Amino acid sequence: MSEYKSRMERRQKSLQNSGKKKKGLFKKIFLSALLVFLFMMLAGTIAVAVIISNAPALDPSKLKNVSATRIYGKDDSGKPVLLATIGSKNRVYAPIDKIPKVVQDAFISTEDTRFYQHFGIDPVRIGGAVVANITHGFGAEGASTLDQQLIKLSYLTPKKTLTRKIQEAYLAVKLDREYSKKQILEMYLNKIYFEEQAYGVAAAAKTYFGLDVDHLDQITLPQAAMLAAIPKSPAYYDPLKHPDNAKKRRDLVLDLMVKNHKITKEEAEKAKQVSIKEMLKNHKETQENENEHNSTAVITMLQKLYVDTGKIDSTQWSQGGLRIYTTINKKAQDTVEEILNNDANFNGVKANFQAGISIIDTKTGAILAVGGGRHYKYGTNYAITGDARTGYGNQVGSTAKPIIDYGPAIEYLKWPTNHTLVDEPHAYSDGRTVTNWDNRYYGKMTMKEALALSRNIPAIETLQTVDKQAGVDSVVDFANKLGIPIKRSAFNETYAIGSFVSNPLQMAGAYAAFGNDGNYNEPYAIEYIMYPDGRKVSFDHDEHPAMHDYTAYMITDMLKAVIDHGTYAGPSLSGYVVAGKSGSTNPDEYAQQRYHLTPYEMAHGILDSWFVGYTPDITAAVWTGYDANLNVKNKGYIMVSPYEQHISHQLFGQIIRRLASPSTPDWQQPNSVVRKGSALYVRGTQPAEEPQEKQQAKIDAPSGLSAKYNPADQSVTLSWNYSGSNVSFEVAQSFNGSFRPITTTHDHQVVVRQLTPGETYVFSVTAVEDGTDNRSDPVKVTIKIPGADSSSNANQGNGNNGSVNNGNGTDQNNGSGGTGTDNNGNGQSGNGAGNGNENNGNGNNNSNGQNSNGGATNNPGDQNGSGQTGSGQQNGNGGNKGRNNVREQDNGQSPGVQTSKPQKNSD
Numbered sequence: 001m002s003e004y005k006s007r008m009e010r011r012q013k014s015l016q017n018s019g020k021k022k023k024g025l026f027k028k029i030f031l032s033a034l035l036v037f038l039f040m041m042l043a044g045t046i047a048v049a050v051i052i053s054n055a056p057a058l059d060p061s062k063l064k065n066v067s068a069t070r071i072y073g074k075d076d077s078g079k080p081v082l083l084a085t086i087g088s089k090n091r092v093y094a095p096i097d098k099i100p101k102v103v104q105d106a107f108i109s110t111e112d113t114r115f116y117q118h119f120g121i122d123p124v125r126i127g128g129a130v131v132a133n134i135t136h137g138f139g140a141e142g143a144s145t146l147d148q149q150l151i152k153l154s155y156l157t158p159k160k161t162l163t164r165k166i167q168e169a170y171l172a173v174k175l176d177r178e179y180s181k182k183q184i185l186e187m188y189l190n191k192i193y194f195e196e197q198a199y200g201v202a203a204a205a206k207t208y209f210g211l212d213v214d215h216l217d218q219i220t221l222p223q224a225a226m227l228a229a230i231p232k233s234p235a236y237y238d239p240l241k242h243p244d245n246a247k248k249r250r251d252l253v254l255d256l257m258v259k260n261h262k263i264t265k266e267e268a269e270k271a272k273q274v275s276i277k278e279m280l281k282n283h284k285e286t287q288e289n290e291n292e293h294n295s296t297a298v299i300t301m302l303q304k305l306y307v308d309t310g311k312i313d314s315t316q317w318s319q320g321g322l323r324i325y326t327t328i329n330k331k332a333q334d335t336v337e338e339i340l341n342n343d344a345n346f347n348g349v350k351a352n353f354q355a356g357i358s359i360i361d362t363k364t365g366a367i368l369a370v371g372g373g374r375h376y377k378y379g380t381n382y383a384i385t386g387d388a389r390t391g392y393g394n395q396v397g398s399t400a401k402p403i404i405d406y407g408p409a410i411e412y413l414k415w416p417t418n419h420t421l422v423d424e425p426h427a428y429s430d431g432r433t434v435t436n437w438d439n440r441y442y443g444k445m446t447m448k449e450a451l452a453l454s455r456n457i458p459a460i461e462t463l464q465t466v467d468k469q470a471g472v473d474s475v476v477d478f479a480n481k482l483g484i485p486i487k488r489s490a491f492n493e494t495y496a497i498g499s500f501v502s503n504p505l506q507m508a509g510a511y512a513a514f515g516n517d518g519n520y521n522e523p524y525a526i527e528y529i530m531y532p533d534g535r536k537v538s539f540d541h542d543e544h545p546a547m548h549d550y551t552a553y554m555i556t557d558m559l560k561a562v563i564d565h566g567t568y569a570g571p572s573l574s575g576y577v578v579a580g581k582s583g584s585t586n587p588d589e590y591a592q593q594r595y596h597l598t599p600y601e602m603a604h605g606i607l608d609s610w611f612v613g614y615t616p617d618i619t620a621a622v623w624t625g626y627d628a629n630l631n632v633k634n635k636g637y638i639m640v641s642p643y644e645q646h647i648s649h650q651l652f653g654q655i656i657r658r659l660a661s662p663s664t665p666d667w668q669q670p671n672s673v674v675r676k677g678s679a680l681y682v683r684g685t686q687p688a689e690e691p692q693e694k695q696q697a698k699i700d701a702p703s704g705l706s707a708k709y710n711p712a713d714q715s716v717t718l719s720w721n722y723s724g725s726n727v728s729f730e731v732a733q734s735f736n737g738s739f740r741p742i743t744t745t746h747d748h749q750v751v752v753r754q755l756t757p758g759e760t761y762v763f764s765v766t767a768v769e770d771g772t773d774n775r776s777d778p779v780k781v782t783i784k785i786p787g788a789d790s791s792s793n794a795n796q797g798n799g800n801n802g803s804v805n806n807g808n809g810t811d812q813n814n815g816s817g818g819t820g821t822d823n824n825g826n827g828q829s830g831n832g833a834g835n836g837n838e839n840n841g842n843g844n845n846n847s848n849g850q851n852s853n854g855g856a857t858n859n860p861g862d863q864n865g866s867g868q869t870g871s872g873q874q875n876g877n878g879g880n881k882g883r884n885n886v887r888e889q890d891n892g893q894s895p896g897v898q899t900s901k902p903q904k905n906s907d
Helices: 002-053 060-064 101-111 123-136 146-154 162-178 181-189 201-209 213-218 221-232 243-259 265-272 296-307 314-319 330-341 397-413 447-452 456-470 472-481 493-497 504-514 549-565 589-595 599-604 647-659
Strands: 069-074 080-086 323-329 353-361 367-371 420-423 443-446 519-521 526-530 536-538 543-545 579-585 608-614 618-626 673-676 679-682 703-710 715-721 727-735 738-745 749-752 760-769 779-784 797-799
Touching: 060 146, 069 296, 069 330, 080 296, 080 323, 080 330, 101 146, 101 181, 101 221, 101 243, 146 162, 146 181, 201 213, 201 221, 221 243, 221 265, 243 265, 296 314, 296 323, 296 367, 323 330, 330 353, 330 367, 330 647, 353 504, 353 647, 397 447, 397 456, 397 472, 397 493, 397 504, 397 549, 397 579, 397 608, 420 447, 420 456, 443 447, 447 456, 447 549, 456 472, 456 493, 504 519, 504 549, 504 579, 504 608, 504 618, 549 579, 549 673, 549 679, 549 738, 579 647, 608 647, 618 647, 703 760, 703 779, 715 760, 715 779, 738 749, 738 760
Parallel strands: 069 323
Antiparallel strands: 069 080, 323 367, 323 526, 353 367, 353 618, 420 443, 519 543, 526 536, 579 608, 608 618, 673 679, 703 715, 703 797, 715 749, 727 738, 727 760, 760 779, 779 797
């Protein structure tokens, strides 16, 4: 019994000890959790205290004033220089006593119904927001009071972060303690942004309703609701631009005012019957350019590329206070604006003739300058978008050929630059025929010649061949890698000659990759932004290899030929390392129907004219054409004339001469490229070397080489004799001491144009036996072109068998007549109508008194006829786009070198 009792006692004691252990363990866990909680509370309190300590101090000047956003560019040394300011002018401060109660009620009902009850933050709204954020994620719903919104507009970034919200709440409470509710509401109503560059309700009432600050008491209920509706999203609810959106939002504000017992339901329904048009009947136009500096094209470019895409918060952009540091080069921007604002560059055009220019750094993609249009203020920025016909861009014409045709042919098929193509009657794959503009065909030619002369059929043949051998997806991919966002579903063979749309900035980005060893950089304009709260936000851009370096170099080599002796028709760029391509488009069926174009206009008219080119340092894209939207009011001014077509070339040439350096080194040939004669090959595809005894044999050289200056169009005719057959002649020109081939012909003469007055030129001619590498020694001739102040032409130069014989010829004096300046012949008749500045005044009865031939302003087509009557001596056209009425028409874009295969003059 005692033993049993002893066991029971031990068991009870064990149970008692077990209970004590469990209680001890629970106590330890509880105490540990409590300590962790207290520690976290302490840490949180410390963190909040630190955040609050870093909050800015309340500053009355910041609360009341709108801070201007400053946009900086760079000078030539790379130092920041102010380009523009935004938000510094269109402000009217209205005391709260002048702001009608109906306006106050509309804003309070919409933004903060408990404004007069809370102490800067509203715990009731916070509770609702917490539930919404837990349910739908952080930031799903806000609980900001008017106090908090004022703090955010004055000091902080709109980005929703915990740090910002803590500082915002702290400052809102502090604001509510230091200022009365009326003062807070007054500052808020004078701070908010309303689109149309209007800050505050007084400026908005002036802009939308024509009411100045002394007549705000005339604001009606629907107008008050409209004012309260706009700030939620100023661009979207702007009644001038989006009346339907504005009406829906206004009507919602009226309902909120009913819910908040500020108006009756009957009053709201009556106000809803007032149309937006009726409310805006006294709308006043704001200053189109309210900036302190004349760089509005930069501002609209930043809006398009950064604000509209969400890279910069639209509210922060609207409210101001930013310091934006851009890549814009002040000299380049000033140059572009000066060129576009100089009416002398647009002689004879109608009022709605427009132009857009984009210049970027070839190596980095940094945007150096944008020209939004002639005398640009606000509206369509033609540097980054198109006109009303497309809303996005303009058809690019033959500037597409390196991107769609010849680039892919080299990249995927490894064609050499002398790959043979045939300019002959041809058809699209669906059987529809396509012809060149002049219904002529030049037969066999190299790929380089086809691009330089902008022949269309070889381009279409090239695309079709790439499609068969590599697939059209490879072409789409090639273009996409160059930043040209064409879609496979929309792709068709007319893309070979540029029936798709783009804009100067995109085209500059694409061409820059050819000049940057095949590496593409997305054009970008902002390096970093300093926000009002002291944050520095840097911006990056996309960069990637777009093609092999051999493709880039070989395309560049071919595009240099466009400048030297192809379709380029701008001022002489002799001595500059530059490559480029022209392009133009004719009307489509949409344009024909809208503008009632005649069959002649459809066959011969031009809508868009381009020139895109690059040096190793800068890339420039120029678009010109008529603003078709304005044409609705100015019927008839949509077609670009042959003279006007060359304005894009002229502007491009001016940009290169003013911003590029003639001492810039040429592109270095990569190891992946092999040069044989004048042709370039992808390494490994070049012809095998012939045995030494068969490599080259000397053949007879041409004889009697002479250079004759033609004052009518400031060209030089090279002619020579040769008695053999089955021989072609390679004509070359000396550039910086080395000879560069400019054309090959079977004829015994060529015409060289685009020569600079006062310059001395050396040309050579070498006979080459067809089908072999057998060549003659070159024969050379030197000729000096008369300067602008010269009273007589250069002497004729003769050369024999390699010797140079200057001045052996007869002088040919200019005829008498008026003196032209740059392009103007002052309406004089007859060849050589006086000496012009850069251009001899070869007026030939030009009806507009403008010389379209010669000198630094060459507008000739192939074989410009002398003695013709009219404007521009009937400049030549360049090729038919065929399908879909899209035709590349390089009107009057002189090939520079003309053989005896003439093109007929166009109308």
